Structures are given as structure tokens and as C-alpha cells.
Amino acid sequence: MIPLGLRLVISGGREVVIRLIILAAAVGLGVGLLLVTVSGINAVNAQNDRYAWFLTGNPGVPAGHRGMAAHHTGPAAPAAGSLWWLLRNDVFDGQVIDRVDVAAASPGAPVPPGIPKLPGPGEYYASPTLAKLIQDTPRDELGDRYPRRQAGTIGAAALPSPNSLVVIVGDTAAQLSHLPGAVRASAISATPPNGCTGDSCVLGLGINAKAMDLVLPVVALAMLFPVLIFITTATRLSAARREQRFAAMRLAGAARRQVSMIAAVESTLAAVLGVAAGFGLFFVLRVPIAAIPFTGAPFFPGDLSLSLPDILIVAAGVLAAAAAASRLALRRVHLSPLGVTRKVTPRPPRAWRVLPLLAGLAELGFFVVHGDPHSITGQVQAFVPGCALILAGLVLAGPWLTMTGARFMANRTSRTATLIAARRLADDPRAGFRAVSGLVLALFVTTVAVVTITTQDAKRSIQTGGPAASNVLLAVNQGVFSRAALSE
Amino acid sequence: MSDSTPAAAAGQAVSQAVPASPPEKIVEARRLVKSFGQTSALRGASLGVRPGEILAVMGPSGSGKSTLLHCLAGILTPEEGEVWFGGQRLDTLSDDRRSELRRDRFGFVFQSGQLVPELTAQENVALPLLLAGTRRGPAMTEARKWFATLGLDGLEQRRSGELSGGQAQRVALARGLVAGPEVLFADEPTGSLDSVSSELVMNLLTAAAREHGTTVVLVTHEARIAAYADREVIVRDGTVSTLTGAQP
Numbered sequence: 001m002i003p004l005g006l007r008l009v010i011s012g013g014r015e016v017v018i019r020l021i022i023l024a025a026a027v028g029l030g031v032g033l034l035l036v037t038v039s040g041i042n043a044v045n046a047q048n049d050r051y052a053w054f055l056t057g058n059p060g061v062p063a064g065h066r067g068m069a070a071h072h073t074g075p076a077a078p079a080a081g082s083l084w085w086l087l088r089n090d091v092f093d094g095q096v097i098d099r100v101d102v103a104a105a106s107p108g109a110p111v112p113p114g115i116p117k118l119p120g121p122g123e124y125y126a127s128p129t130l131a132k133l134i135q136d137t138p139r140d141e142l143g144d145r146y147p148r149r150q151a152g153t154i155g156a157a158a159l160p161s162p163n164s165l166v167v168i169v170g171d172t173a174a175q176l177s178h179l180p181g182a183v184r185a186s187a188i189s190a191t192p193p194n195g196c197t198g199d200s201c202v203l204g205l206g207i208n209a210k211a212m213d214l215v216l217p218v219v220a221l222a223m224l225f226p227v228l229i230f231i232t233t234a235t236r237l238s239a240a241r242r243e244q245r246f247a248a249m250r251l252a253g254a255a256r257r258q259v260s261m262i263a264a265v266e267s268t269l270a271a272v273l274g275v276a277a278g279f280g281l282f283f284v285l286r287v288p289i290a291a292i293p294f295t296g297a298p299f300f301p302g303d304l305s306l307s308l309p310d311i312l313i314v315a316a317g318v319l320a321a322a323a324a325a326s327r328l329a330l331r332r333v334h335l336s337p338l339g340v341t342r343k344v345t346p347r348p349p350r351a352w353r354v355l356p357l358l359a360g361l362a363e364l365g366f367f368v369v370h371g372d373p374h375s376i377t378g379q380v381q382a383f384v385p386g387c388a389l390i391l392a393g394l395v396l397a398g399p400w401l402t403m404t405g406a407r408f409m410a411n412r413t414s415r416t417a418t419l420i421a422a423r424r425l426a427d428d429p430r431a432g433f434r435a436v437s438g439l440v441l442a443l444f445v446t447t448v449a450v451v452t453i454t455t456q457d458a459k460r461s462i463q464t465g466g467p468a469a470s471n472v473l474l475a476v477n478q479g480v481f482s483r484a485a486l487s488e
Numbered sequence: 489m490s491d492s493t494p495a496a497a498a499g500q501a502v503s504q505a506v507p508a509s510p511p512e513k514i515v516e517a518r519r520l521v522k523s524f525g526q527t528s529a530l531r532g533a534s535l536g537v538r539p540g541e542i543l544a545v546m547g548p549s550g551s552g553k554s555t556l557l558h559c560l561a562g563i564l565t566p567e568e569g570e571v572w573f574g575g576q577r578l579d580t581l582s583d584d585r586r587s588e589l590r591r592d593r594f595g596f597v598f599q600s601g602q603l604v605p606e607l608t609a610q611e612n613v614a615l616p617l618l619l620a621g622t623r624r625g626p627a628m629t630e631a632r633k634w635f636a637t638l639g640l641d642g643l644e645q646r647r648s649g650e651l652s653g654g655q656a657q658r659v660a661l662a663r664g665l666v667a668g669p670e671v672l673f674a675d676e677p678t679g680s681l682d683s684v685s686s687e688l689v690m691n692l693l694t695a696a697a698r699e700h701g702t703t704v705v706l707v708t709h710e711a712r713i714a715a716y717a718d719r720e721v722i723v724r725d726g727t728v729s730t731l732t733g734a735q736p
Binding site: 003004007008016241244245248249250251252253254255256257258336337338 | 558563564583584587588589590591592594596598602603604605606607611615616618619620624663667
């Protein structure tokens with residue numbers, strides 16, 4: 001049956017080839033989105049891991065991870081292989097610069113990632129972006145904040161993002177140990193910010209990985225939904241001809257499972273092409289996607305990586321889903337040797353279909369009236385279910401709304417063309433809505449995305465306080481700094 | 489569906505072991521009832537067909553003659569009554585077994601839409617053999633023989649869309665006969681053809697059937713097409729009555 005199925009696809013003529021291409025494109029788009037989501041979660045974690053070394057000496061980091069006990073400023077005896085550490089941040093032209101002052105407290109002091117050795121007194125290492133900024137800016141505006149000699153640039157291993165502004169300044173132990181907030185550490189932290197607990201944790205440092213792990217799949221699902229509808233619509237393309245072909249084969253003696261196998265060959269071929277296209281799309285778009293500051297800072301392209309299990313799960317999952325979808329689609333078709341000649345008008349959709357949509361609107365309406373939750377987690381918990389209900393509700397309610405609208409139109413029109421169109425729509429509103437459902441959902445998702453992004457931008461603008469907060473040097477007590485403090 | 493007979497109660501194995509259908513009838517319908525929604529198509533239709541016989545089933549549009557043919561061929565299942573083929577109960581068989589019968593022991597020629605548009609004429613003819621597991625080479629060779637017999641030489645590589653109505657019906661006829669069926673079911677095989685093509689198709693159909701000893705059940709509403717048959721019955725309001733020849 002497999003060769004016969006392939007033969008039917010290959011020699012199916014323009015219609016079948018177009019259908020195959022559209023299906024493969026839709027699957028490719030879906031696979032591409034899935035891969036971006038999976039690699040995005042990996043990238044968030046990778047980016048977070050590179051924030052870990054900033055937490056050196058922080059008491060909120062578990063001792064096991066830190067591998068050291070931090071001694072806050074005071075007359076403590078120098079331990080073997082330790083360094084003095086002070087994390088601060090600067091602001092220049094509205095951009096936050098992470099500044100770490102270090103000084104070897106004893107021989108064999110640990111070295112932060114991204115640099116070959118600790119900078120000596122009067123030396124500094126700068127991230128490539130900061131080095132360029134210092135070079136391009138008049139010295140009295142920025143360069144004078146740091147020592148004269150740049151010992152080198154900080155490597156990617158220590159930079160959360162390619163455009164991170166980070167500087168590691170060398171100092172003498174005697175000088176640094178007396179600065180407020182300086183701590184003595186015997187190891188560089190390997191615990192990312194989300195592993196830090198307690199009040200001493202650096203507010204605003206790193207990414208809330210848990211929230212991102214929640215948000216990214218939701219965003220991906222919201223984007224995948226229209227793609228799935230697109231795939232469903234594509235499978236219905238030239239359905240009549242396909243059903244005619246299957247009916248003819250049934251008449252010639254093909255068993256139901258033989259026809260299912262032929263249909264599965266067709267959809268699996270489209271899925272194989274789609275998976276290949278999806279991986280190609282992902283690798284082509286990886287660099288531009290990495291540049292999108294989804295977490296507030298762009299990723300390194302290498303951060304958007306996929307593990308072998310990721311690749312296998314996506315590829316095998318999509319192929320299995322395609323085969324299952326083809327089987328399900330055929331179960332809905334009456335595979336009689338007589339084809340669809342005895343087709344009856346489908347049962348009209350019921351009014352209950354509108355309930356999920358109304359529930360979603362009511363849920364969001366509640367928060368519009370009573371105000372938003374204050375925390376990000378609370379907002380995610382409040383808005384995501386509402387949006388998901390509306391998304392699912394639109395798909396469910398669409399046919400009923402289409403039927404109601406079509407009946408209303410049919411009962412009032414005096415134009416023949418409108419009457420026929422309305423009656424056809426009212427007879428099979430599911431098919432009518434299927435043609436536009438992808439567009440409806442894409443419009444909804446885009447609207448939600450635009451509203452969310454513009455709201456976040458507006459809130460960020462208020463938090464940073466705009467240009468007034470620029471060019472401020474913030475020294476933060478006891479190793480704790482806060483970007484939120486910028487607005488204070 | 490009525491399953492009150494002992495044979496039906498005992499199931500297929502018993503019905504195969506002890507044929508309950510009279511041996512002189514290769515296909516038999518007993519008191520078939522079939523409806524589509526509120527519309528009754530068959531109301532106790534009974535019919536027997538003898539081996540090698542060409543039987544014409546006539547009747548006006550909507551009388552139920554096509555439904556009767558579909559029930560006899562195992563395409564439709566009656567709500568009541570029994571269908572017997574070669575001594576075995578057909579209407580209680582599984583879908584897979586009925587598919588096997590359609591593939592190996594029945595042939596079909598319908599009015600239109602029976603060819604797979606993606607396949608060439610020769611592949612269409614070979615389809616029942618391919619579905620039965622015959623290798624492509626022998627299946628295509630067997631199919632090729634029918635092109636000369638039915639005057640289709642040179643059309644082997646054409647698709648159904650590139651064939652005239654008469655040519656497509658002859659290809660369908662070749663497909664219906666290629667597996668050497670015991671019964672050929674023809675539902676208005678000339679319904680979409682002009683009179684010249686109709687005559688050609690009917691001459692070929694009856695000649696091939698007689699040559700191979702194939703039983704033919706031919707549904708038509710045209711008397712001149714029914715005239716090719718050995719016997720005619722008429723279906724009216726879902727029941728069968730004898731027009732010419734022996735009892736139904």
C-alpha cells in the first residue's frame with residue numbers, strides 16, 4: 001500500500017502537489033515555532049546561568065553551590081584562595097552597566113568566567129559592547145569612571161547577552177575591603193538568580209525562569225493554534241476529489257485499513273517535508289530570533305540550542321501527530337464505495353458552543369472591573385486562562401455564530417446571491433467558519449500580543465523614570481543592588 | 489436488520505458450512521428493507537440471480553433499483569432481510585470481508601466517478617489486482633490484455649480526465665472484469681453515454697460476460713439497454729416484480 005500511496009501523491013497532479021506543499025509549509029511553520037519555543041526555554045536557562053557569577057558572595061546562594069562562606073566587610077582573616085568582591089551598577093544614557101570590583105585577597109584567588117586572570121589594581125576588563133561604548137564616548141562622560149588600562153575584553157561565558165554592559169575593575173584588597181557592600185569570597189557562584197533565596201538576592205538580576213517557562217509555551221501555543229487551524233484547513237483542500245478517489249478504491253475492493261494507510265502515507269510525506277522545512281526554518285531564523293530582546297536582552301545565537309531529545313521528540317511527535325490526524329480525519333469521512341453521494345445536511349451547531357467564549361470574556365471582564373493583580377505571576381494566572389478560554393471559545397463558537405449570522409442575513413436579504421450564500425453558510429457553518437478561523441485566531445493573538453507588549457513598554461518607561469534616571473552611579477549596600485531602585 | 493433465522497443466529501461459519509441459499513441462485517435478496525432517513529427505498533424486495541445470467545433490473549427514478557443493487561453487492565447493509573451470495577450470508581459479513589468479496593469475486597461498472605483520477609487507465613484496471621497483493625508487473629500485464637479486448641489500445645497511459653465518457657466506461661468495465669469476478673454489478677453503465685457509445689459498451693459488456701461466464705446484474709431505466717439481458721425484473725416502490733423470464 002505504501003508504494004501505491006506514494007504513487008498517488010506523486011502523480012496526483014497539480015492539486016495534490018499544491019495540497020502537499022501547503023500542508024508541508026503549514027507543518028514546517030508549526031515545527032519551526034515549536035523548535036523556537038523549545039530552544040527559547042533552553043536559551044532563557046542558558047542566559048540565566050550566565051548571571052550566576054554576579055551572585056558571588058551573596059548569602060542567598062546555597063552554600064553547596066557557592067562552595068564558600070561569605071564574610072561581609074570587617075576585619076576577617078584572609079582565607080587561602082579568596083578574593084574581595086563588590087557588585088555595583090552604573091547607569092549611562094539610560095543603560096545599566098554591571099560593575100564588579102575585585103581584588104585578590106590571597107594567592108590562588110578564584111577568577112570569574114570570561115577573563116583569563118583577575119585584573120590588577122588600575123586595570124579593568126570590559127564587555128565588547130561596553131568597550132566600544134567607552135571608546136566612542138568622551139572620556140569625561142564615561143571612561144573616567146574606570147581605571148586607565150583595559151586589560152582585555154570579557155568573554156561570552158560571563159555575558160548574559162551579546163550587548164551586556166559589564167566591567168570587572170581591579171582594585172587593591174586594602175582599598176576594596178573597606179568599601180561598603182564588599183564581600184570576601186573563596187569561590188565564584190554557579191547558582192543562577194532563580195536559585196537565590198532570601199532578602200539579599202539581587203532584585204531584577206537575571207530572568208524569572210519559572211515565569212518564562214510558563215509564558216513561552218503559552219505564547220507558542222497561541223501562535224501554534226492558528227497554524228493547527230491552517231493545517232486542518234489544508235487537509236480539507238480538494239477533499240471532494242480525495243473522497244472520490246477513496247470511494248473509487250473502496251469500490252475496487254480496498255479495505256478501510258488500506259485506504260487509511262494510503263491517506264497516512266500522504267500526510268506522513270507532507271509531515272516529513274514539513275519537519276525538514278521546520279528545522280531549516282529554525283536554523284535560518286535562529287540568528288534574527290536571537291536578536292529579539294524577549295527577556296529584555298538579546299540571546300547569543302548559540303543559546304537557542306536543541307538537545308538530541310528535543311530534536312527527537314519534536315520530529316517523532318509531529319510525524320506521529322500527522323499520522324494520527326490523518327486517521328482521525330478519515331474516521332469522520334464515511335468511506336463508502338459510494339463516496340459522499342448520500343451526504344446529508346450536517347447537524348446544526350448548538351448554542352452551548354458560545355459558553356466558553358462568554359466565560360473567557362467574563363473572566364477578563366472581572367479583572368477589568370476589579371483591577372489587575374499586582375505580581376507578574378498573579379497577572380499570568382489571571383489573564384492566561386481568560387485568553388486561552390477566549391481562544392478555544394472562538395473556535396467552538398465560530399460555527400454557531402456563523403450559522404446565526406447567516407440565518408439572520410438569509411431572513412432579511414432580497415438579493416439572490418446573498419440569499420444563496422447565506423443559506424449555504426447556514427447549512428454547513430462549520431465548513432464556512434473553517435475557512436476563516438485561522439485568520440480570526442491570528443487576529444486575536446496579534447491583538448493580545450500588541451496590547452501586552454505596549455502595556456509592558458509603558459510600564460517599563462514609568463519604572464526607569466526616563467532620562468532623569470540617566471548618568472547616575474549607584475552604590476548598593478551589602479552586595480544587594482536593584483534595578484528597581486533606579487526609579488526611586 | 490432481521491437476524492431471526494437459525495443460520496443468522498449461528499453466524500457466518502454455519503452459513504458457509506451448510507449453504508441455505510438454493511444452489512441455482514448465485515445471488516439472492518430476501519425481503520430487503522432499507523430506508524434513508526424518512527425515505528423508504530426498499531420495502532421487502534426479493535430477487536434471485538442464476539449463475540451466468542444477465543439480469544436487468546428496471547424501474548423509474550427513485551424506485552429503489554440502485555439501492556437493491558448496492559445491497560446485493562454488499563455496499564449497503566439492509567435494515568431487514570437477508571442477502572446471500574454463493575451460499576453465504578453477505579449482509580452480516582464484516583466490512584473487511586465484504587471488501588474482499590468486492591475485490592476478488594465481484595466487479596462493478598457504475599455510471600461515472602469510479603476511476604481513480606491520479607492513476608493511468610492501465611493502473612486503474614490493475615487496481616483490484618494490486619489491492620489483492622499481486623506484484624505490479626504481473627498486475628499491469630494482466631490489465632494490458634483487456635485494452636485490446638475492449639478496443640482501448642493506445643489509451644493505457646491516459647488519466648481518467650483524458651478519456652471520453654465511452655472510453656472511461658470501457659476502462660471501468662475492464663477493471664470490473666480483470667480479477668475474473670463471478671458477478672458483475674452494473675448500475676446505469678450507459679447513463680452518461682450517447683447511443684453509439686452505449687451500444688458499444690453494452691455489446692462489450694455482454695460479450696465479455698458470456699465469454700467468461702460472469703453473472704451480470706444490470707440496473708437501468710432504458711428498455712433498449714435492458715434488452716441485452718436474459719431476464720428483466722422491475723422495481724417499483726421498493727419491491728420487485730417479474731417482467732419477463734422466470735420468478736424473481
